[in-house]
Amino acid sequence: MPRILLLYASTEGQTALIAERIAHTLREKAHSVDMLPADTDPARLDPAVYDAVMVGASIHYGRHPAYLRTLIRRHRDALAARPCAFFSVSLSAGGPRPKPAAAQRYLDKFLRQTGWQPQLTGSFAGALKYSRYGPIKRRVMIVFVGLGGGNTDTSQDYEYTDWDAVERFANTYAQSLKPA
Template sequence: MSRTTLILCATTEGHTARIAERIAQRLRGKGRRVEIHRADAVPAGLEPAGYDGVIVGSSIHYGRHPGFLRALVRRFRTALTAQPSAFFSVSLSAGGPGAKPEAARRYLETFLRQVDWHPPQTATFAGALQYSKYGVFKRLLMRMIVGIAGGDTDPTRDYEYTDWNAVDRFADEFAQRLKQA
């Protein structure tokens, strides 16, 4: 079997892709090969069954994971279920000022229920507020929503809340699962 792990990530402003890259680096440090693809631009013919394990990660926008990811996970569900797999969800609910961890967990669980996938390893990671990447409307909207929640509203800078040690622990746990498989 291939010793390459596949990471699929759904990202809008790029932060989930950074988390995916961090996981990849950690796995590579343990001698694993890793391929990362954006879930909205999966190469034609990509087959998760050809990998030794699959990690899917996605950010939350407007209270949900993207519809294209639901379609992709449903398409790949048989392969995902047959091999080591994991899912992580990235949001502001998961961490940072005004966080609501139970909401972050709910987003994750709702998604997995919708796609009928039950990976043995899941995590919610705090994301980032990237005002520099938002257009005028999104910046206004985010300042308003984040302000109500008691979060950071200075639009002249970006904020990152991710606990990178937690991301490393997630990667280490997955590496352990690959070893045991």
């Protein structure tokens, strides 16, 4: 049974939810999955002990987290030797006014900066979680989202993730892994 490391970098929790759904789908296909936050103590993270690695991260202010770039660079050789997948989560990838070209640019920039070439990549729409934002972040998001014609009623949260697309991504990855 291939052993998969599934790392996720999530600030408000949507990427973690997506990673959970992917882990569930991979486990249904009889894969063993260790799902860990990417900011886990680096001493506890060793991609080299896994058969395959998937990483998911969200976009804030046009970037994936800096600590994730450092982590990927540190483990570049181990990653290059394994079947890998990367998914990016943003509001550009979906929502009321999607900007798929911008979502693709975020993803491409991250891979260029890290020198990582995962075999499978995907961009998923995230969520607007006003209930999780502090007052400053809420104000920033009202402006940012309002400019794009999105939902600025902060009395509720909005989820845009296409869960069927997430399942398809997980299934494609599962099929690409040889039984150990």
